[in-house]
Amino acid sequence: MDEWHSWRRGRVAESTWKRDQSVIAGLPRAMGSRELRSIRTRDIEHAITEDRVTVSTMKRRLTTLGAFFSWCVREGMLPASPVKGVEVPRGTDVVVAMNPWTWQELEHVAADMGQHAPRMADVVLVLGWTGLRWGEARALRVGDVMREQGSAALMVRSSHSEGMREKSTKGGRSRRVPVADRVLPIIERWVRDKSPSDLLLTTERGAQVHKSNLRRAVRWHDYAPGHSIHDLRHTAATEWLRSGVDVRTVQAWLGHSSLTTTQVYVHYLGSSADRTALDLINERGTLGAHDSGSA
CATH class of the missing domain: 1.10.150 (DNA polymerase; domain 1)
Known part of the structure; x- marks a missing residue:
């Protein structure tokens, strides 16, 4: 091989x-x-x-x-390929490892990171509120920020991971992602004094952001142990759903070609809901036991 x-x-x-x-x-x-x-x-x-x-x-x-x-x-090493006829199983039960924050938790994490690298901590916040993939965020241009009637959105057109050529998004289609009020001031600061063709996410010196540099600058291992940068995307998805955004809308914002992929987040939140419901049941059971004991 x-x-x-x-x-x-x-x-x-x-x-x-x-x-x-x-x-x-x-x-x-x-x-x-x-x-x-x-x-x-x-x-x-x-x-x-x-x-x-x-x-x-x-x-x-x-x-x-x-x-x-x-x-x-x-090359004559084999008479036939053992891969012939093999297919990816349909209906595969995909388990996605995720460890999202809530937005409230992310605020605390970003505040700690901001003590060392304020600009990179802002990048963390924007990713956690927009759900962009890392390569998509790196490829954003100033001209991709769309302003409309007091609000803004990001047009995600391409992706540029480190060491790779810039290419189309994972789904092969452009998409529009709204910018929440929480991170709109950050986007506006990044846009200031730049031309439409300039990169949106840059370092203080105007260079393209690299994942390793960001992690080092914000001391990721100290403030986000057990989390990956991709968990910022998971954070946006779970918080959107928790806030009541329709799953089809979340699918569009994330750029998923299949609703099945988005449903992973619904299942994740379902597990959280199950635990919350069980806590209520246990609480009622405890109260009932106390009432029985006093009788």
Whole structure:
């Protein structure tokens, strides 16, 4: 596989090559030590579904493995590809690891971070209120800020992750995300004295923001242990739903192509609601026990 990966560089887009690299690193260790001819279809099925990853990750794994084993066949190493006929399971029960804040909790976290890097702490707040993916936020231009009758919205048109070329959004479509009053003053400060083609999210010196620099500047490990930057997107989604925003609207704001993906947040909040309801039941049970005891 290492030989194939080296051969592939320069023959495919750099982003594809890096995606393959990530997939290879995430494959089961036991598979990596196997003889090539011993790999069967069931091994491929296990490799793409291990760890109950998202459907998009399964598809990436399947694409990379398909390309690798097709190369093996062309090179005469195998008579046929074990990937042939393998599909991502339909109706897969996807478990998304998330650890969102509430907006109130995020305020405290951002305030602590702001003691060290006020501008980067503002970036944290904006992500937590808009639900943008990191690459989408990095690609925003000043001209993407749309002002309308005292309010504002962001037109999300592209994505630019570190080390990758700027490309279209994950869903392949532009979308409009409203800007809440809480973070509108922050956006307005970023827009000031810039031209429409300038990047919106920049450092104090006007450079494009990098995830590693942001984490270091705000002391992420100190103030957000157990959280990822992607949890800021989860924060926006869960808080929108908790505030009563319709799930279809949340789907549009997040840029999900499927409502099933958005429903993950509904299920997450359902678990919270179950715990709240159980607390009420237990509270009533405790009161009933006290009444019985006094009788």
